[in-house]
Amino acid sequence: MLKLVVLVSGGGTNLQAVIDGIESGKIRNARIAEVISNNSNAYALERARNHGIDCRCISPKDYETREAFNQAFLETINQIAPDLIVLAGFLVVIPPDMIKRYRNRIINIHPSLIPSFCGTGYYGLKVHEAALARGVKVVGATVHFVDEGTDTGPIILQKAVAVEKGDTPEILQRRVMEQAEWQILPQAIDLIAAGRVSVKNGIVEVSEKKIHDIDYTIT
Numbered sequence: 522m523l524k525l526v527v528l529v530s531g532g533g534t535n536l537q538a539v540i541d542g543i544e545s546g547k548i549r550n551a552r553i554a555e556v557i558s559n560n561s562n563a564y565a566l567e568r569a570r571n572h573g574i575d576c577r578c579i580s581p582k583d584y585e586t587r588e589a590f591n592q593a594f595l596e597t598i599n600q601i602a603p604d605l606i607v608l609a610g611f612l613v614v615i616p617p618d619m620i621k622r623y624r625n626r627i628i629n630i631h632p633s634l635i636p637s638f639c640g641t642g643y644y645g646l647k648v649h650e651a652a653l654a655r656g657v658k659v660v661g662a663t664v665h666f667v668d669e670g671t672d673t674g675p676i677i678l679q680k681a682v683a684v685e686k687g688d689t690p691e692i693l694q695r696r697v698m699e700q701a702e703w704q705i706l707p708q709a710i711d712l713i714a715a716g717r718v719s720v721k722n723g724i725v726e727v728s729e730k731k732i733h734d735i736d737y738t739i740t
């Protein structure tokens with residue numbers, strides 16, 4: 522069974538989609554070992570507690586240097602020893618050593634069709650503000666593996682969503698969540714837990730049948 526750690530910073534609706542996916546059987550063969558937030562007030566932590574899932578807060582603010590935080594953060598993750606780390610609206614930069622250690626074992630949900638509206642400065646509502654300002658007619662969401670860049674890792678799943686007349690950033694954000702994010706994040710975890718996801722030369726292949734056991738990340 523795939524052991525997950527979910528990292529969150531805010532409301533946690535994507536975490537909720539993962540919890541619901543596991544409880545409803547949409548995500549098979551996976552369990553959440555722990556939810557970690559950098560923000561002790563994140564409602565996402567409440568969602569974890571409501572479902573009896575262990576959770577804790579670890580924040581850069583509580584460390585003298587970024588290096589000290591990065592080291593403590595990596596040690597925390599190593600102690601839990603997850604098979605997969607899920608970034609579900611996590612707004613802290615992942616330490617380079619963690620990316621190296623968990624290569625193709627960290628996934629992120631981003632609220633746009635990468636490579637549009639992604640990279641430094643594009644997160645949360647800002648993504649939808651930028652999409653409306655540019656006048657695009659189709660937006661969406663992407664689940665990707667995390668590499669050293671910002672939103673540059675191998676793409677696992679994407680789903681498109683139409684922009685509609687009268688959309689505000691908030692309305693568009695909600696539609697992208699409902700129609701794309703809450704669908705493809707659980708789906709990606711289910712595919713990985715089923716051993717159907719592999720990465721070759723930076724490109725993700727999703728196979729019809731199981732191709733790996735635990736070591737799904739062979740490149």
Ligand code: GAR
Nearest residue numbers: 531532533534535610630632644645
């Ligand atoms: C989601 O829309 C997620 O895609 C986005 O933050 C929101 C978190 O909402 N993530 C990013 O922008 C990462 N670059 P949630 O806490 O309700 O899941």
